[in-house]
Amino acid sequence: MRPFDYKLIHALDTVIQQQSFEKAATALNITQSAISQRIKQLEQQVAKPLLIRDQPLRVTETGEKMLSHFRKIRQLEYDLASEIMPQDNNATLPIHIAVNADTLASWLIPAIRAVLSKFPIELNLQVANESSTQDLLKKGQVFAAVSSQKKSFAGVKVTPIGTIDYILCASPNFIKRFFANGITKDSLAKAPSIDYDQRDTMHSDYLKAHFNVRRGSYPCHRIGSSEVVVTMALADLAYGLIPTTQANEHIQSGALVDLKPNDHLPMPMYWHSWALERGIQKQMSNAIVEYGRKNFKPIL
Incomplete structure (x- = not known):
């Protein structure tokens, strides 16, 4: 050959x-x-x-x-x-990474800031659902991926990043309008919720598990932006699941309310990367894993 x-x-x-x-x-x-x-x-x-x-x-x-x-x-x-x-x-070295939208909107750049500042890197981020980012790694489009999936495939090593809780949030005004008498099937059938996109089942799975409400039986915005999920919640326009990395500051200020304080949704996050990584890519991996260990709960 x-x-x-x-x-x-x-x-x-x-x-x-x-x-x-x-x-x-x-x-x-x-x-x-x-x-x-x-x-x-x-x-x-x-x-x-x-x-x-x-x-x-x-x-x-x-x-x-x-x-x-x-x-x-x-x-x-x-x-x-x-x-x-x-x-x-x-x-410059092109670095291709697959991430979910919430990661990109909140903690990824702070995690890799030092590496980006130190080396001549061209960062290329591909955004996908946290359960499917490793598909891009399997296709060779990226060298690493943030994923909620623990299992991977040959030639890839998997390292725990940490657990991020998702909180069901709404603004005080939204609660007065739609949930004044509590969160019930009737109130959920009228209250606008918000998903990332059609493939995102996190919100619908959560409502099914906690309220026995099926997808399609309630109004739901789908906007393809993690930042807009927060923006719409703050604007009294919708409620939804928001990660602690984005929700905590607004809950502390009173702009958002934790609707289910005893039922947060834990989301384990793993770093999938080439087993043979070295040099800058290895430093990038180390920075992300170290940031997770310092700032997130351990994966149980």
Whole structure:
């Protein structure tokens, strides 16, 4: 088998990152036709399609494996250059991480601030539900993922970050309007709730477990923003589950009320990362795990 020409895989990776043949050509300082030719050569070598020319541009399963391998190789090259030629290594290192929206909105940046300040990093964050972020890791799109799932797959190590409680919250005015006589099936059928998106079942699972209320039997906003969940709750427009990392300050100020103080929803969080990580990626992993151990409850 012929060895891979990594400039061909680099072309594929750049097209996916830029989501444009034209922008990828500019980034690599070659023509757009040269980009297409490189990807075609690579597809001919493996005798399989690698790029799905759709919107958004995405790779096939074989393409995912190739990009995963390529990004690991780039990390190893960067680390080697840093060790043997530190004075000449001025290149930035792309760091791809999958996170859930609540993590991104609250604690991720404080956790990795020191690493971002110390090294020339290009941070690329992909946001997904906390139960599915590791799918992006499996596809090779990221080197690590914050996930609520403990189990992973070969080539990945899993480290506990900690447990974050989710609190069912509403503003005092919202409570007066909808829950003046308590939280019941009747009041829940009228009170607007809020989810992150259609795939987020955390809120509906919680209502089913604690109030025997099924999804679809109550009004629910779906807005795709963790920050807006808090904003709408503060604006007396909805109630919902908010992590302590975002809710505590508002509960302490009285702007939000804990509707079920004895029934918080514990969410264990794990850090999934390449088993062979080293260098900057390892420092990134260490920073996130250490932050969790200092600021969150241990996973039971």
